[in-house]
Amino acid sequence: MLSNEQNRLLTRVEGDAPMGLMLRRNFWVPAVRSARLQAGGAPVRVRLFGMNYIAFRTDDGRVGFFDERCPHRGVSLTLARNEDNALRCIFHGWKFGVDGAVLETPTQPVNSREFAQAVKLNHYPAREAAGMLWVWLGREGEPPAFPELEFMGLPQSHFNVRLQVVPFNWIQGIEATIDSSHVGILHADWVNGLGELNLMAENTAPTYDMKMTDYGFKAAALRPLNDGRSYIRVTQFVFPWYSFIPPSGMTTGDRLTIISVPVDDTHSLQIYYRYNISRPIKHDDWLALKNPDHFSPLPGGYDDAWGQDRASMKDGSFSGFKDLALEDFVVQISIGAIADRSQEHLCLGDQIIVRTRRLFLQTLERHQAGEDNALSSARQTGLRDVRSVSTIVPEGIDWLDPSVAASAR
Ligand code: FES
Ligand SMILES: [Fe+2]
Structure with a gap:
């Protein structure tokens, strides 16, 4: 839970809002x-x-x-x-x-x-x-180092970028992408259709661990399986808005990075990078059909529950929405353009969210005190090996063991 003042500091980016000034200056x-x-x-x-x-x-x-x-x-x-x-x-x-x-x-x-x-x-x-x-919108001083991320420099055939402006604050976009605890639930339809991701539905209450780094953090969702092994999903977050999401099918090797950029206080630009570091990505329906600048048009509103399909819910769909990103967007829109974080009841599954909010607020505090640390002064270079992991390991292997990252496909 945050105070109203903390929530304001965290979310507001327009005009002289300190978070907006820091982001524009340093990134x-x-x-x-x-x-x-x-x-x-x-x-x-x-x-x-x-x-x-x-x-x-x-x-x-x-x-x-x-x-x-x-x-x-x-x-x-x-x-x-x-x-x-x-x-x-x-x-x-x-x-x-x-x-x-x-x-x-x-x-x-x-x-x-x-x-x-x-x-x-x-x-x-x-x-x-x-x-x-x-x-670079900083205006004063020199531009910061340009980010060096895994999907940059790939041939055009190896990546695809899709955009959507949505009516909710940029931090909500980040909170949705780093929140592994909703994946097996909100996205149950999608999870059920995909091989190893059934494992998420098998265990919807993973334990979490997090390691801070000089560029952001690694967050692991650890799910012990019935057969004694462990299903590990590691999301990486590069400050201030890059979420490296674990692959959604170990066989493809495609990766997903979602970026949540402030449009204003009540809107954000959601950027979805899908990419493959070793081969061209497959041009499936998702890539072929959608307008790349509005990849998930938002239908309706409260009156029609954004087109939620109750009949399909009686028929086995969990959420009543067909599209994965739409599920995320509708949920966030329904929270309100700026979530009131003074009214939440957070639980163990929200640890990553809590620590992320703290990370942003502490970074901002230090920046305002004139003490730019690695995050606020934009350690954005040398990050090409930052990537998410989705893997199954034998019992007893620590998720930070190098073999875990190496086993990521
Ligand atoms: S030249 Fe007159 S408004 Fe642009
Ligand atoms: Fe989601």
Whole structure:
């Protein structure tokens, strides 16, 4: 349970909220799929941390990331012409280079050069990796190190990225992804259909263990099995929003990383990376059918319980939802846009959640005291071997034993 003040510190990211300031200052933010930015094409509006931006790609392939509003009189630059490797506002024709420089101000005929130099358009460092554009919104000082994660640098055939904006706070997204205790229950339909994941349904009350690291933590769900062996699932969390989820089928070797990024206080961008480090991922229905920018459209609301199918529940479905991500999203939406963490009754199965909240609050506290530790100062490099584990081991093997990580497929 958190106090209202702690909950506010943990969740709020807009304006001068300390968490938002720390995240923007110290971390690169995944913002938009690279493929949405066509050379010479329409600028794309992006909302992050309660602010609106535009991203665009010039004819020669460079990417710009600006505040959304034209510094002249505020027209949205989503309407701007993308020409000559620059953006031209359609209201009075002011023109901006990809680096944010004001190149022309045609409605200021006198001293136009000096005038243009005095105008400021906020622009931000942007880099592309793993099919996404990442931006640094820090504004002051130098950008932090760019994250080096397992799925970065893979050939295009080996990963897929899917996005969905959802109406709940970013921390709820993180809490859902690191919460192994709900998997065998909320996702029972899915678990039952998948080989070894039946083991989760066999034992829905695993014991948990957690090890803090200098990039975040490893969290293990340990399930003793009837035959004496132990089913181990290790989630890894890279501060501040990367959850490496244990593989959902040991045979495929595909991995899943979910990123929960603040859009504003009440919305977040959920980014699902599916990838395989050794072979192309299989293009199944999930990948083929869904709009990559809205991979799980959210139907309805309270009035129709988001389309929950009661008939299918009588027929054997546990949740009444067909889609795994939709199950997670609907549950979080129903909690409310910002969960009231002063009203919860936490149990043993929530240990990881409790420690994660503490980790965020302590990191923020240290950051505010001017004492940047490894987390808040963004240890993001050298993390290519951070990965989740799903494995069965003989009795008595510690989950931190190197053989456990090595046995992960
Ligand atoms: S508002 Fe953009 S040029 Fe006038
Ligand atoms: Fe889930």
